[in-house]
Amino acid sequence: xxITKIIVPKKSIGGICIGENIEKIEARISGRYKSHKxxxxxxxxxxxxxxxxxxDGIISSISCNRSFTGNYQNKLWAGMxxxxxxxxxxxxxxxxxxxxxxxISGIGLSLPEAHDDFESLADYLGLDFVxxxxxxYNF
Numbered sequence: 001x002x003i004t005k006i007i008v009p010k011k012s013i014g015g016i017c018i019g020e021n022i023e024k025i026e027a028r029i030s031g032r033y034k035s036h037k038x039x040x041x042x043x044x045x046x047x048x049x050x051x052x053x054x055x056d057g058i059i060s061s062i063s064c065n066r067s068f069t070g071n072y073q074n075k076l077w078a079g080m081x082x083x084x085x086x087x088x089x090x091x092x093x094x095x096x097x098x099x100x101x102x103x104i105s106g107i108g109l110s111l112p113e114a115h116d117d118f119e120s121l122a123d124y125l126g127l128d129f130v131x132x133x134x135x136x137y138n139f
Contacts, residue, residue: 001028005070010106
């Protein structure tokens with residue numbers, strides 16, 4: 001399996017999909033990418049992609065770090081600054097620990113714990129603050 005640059009809200013990052021079995025993903029990437037497995041997660045290439053799953057092994061959410069070079073519609077990508085978010089979106093809301101933009105559900109930038117709620121994104125984080133992770137989820 002080659003990791004793609006495609007991000008699909010509520011579905012996938014890099015070709016790894018919510019709802020897939022983690023063991024199948026591990027087998028598909030074996031020998032091509034470095035991976036680290038923990039109780040409820042599989043990390044690929046030092047966080048390039050992380051897949052999170054329950055005890056049944058079914059992936060429930062996926063993240064990527066700024067080494068992942070894909071983006072979603074030139075609006076969202078890991079490694080964005082607050083200035084980038086404001087420039088590439090019309091509306092930003094804090095939702096469940098993530099910044100969601102333009103009412104696009106199932107995809108978001110991970111907020112730091114101390115700033116997991118905001119009225120205006122720039123009021124809480126400086127314009128040069130970098131969002132290290134982008135997440136895809138279906139909750």
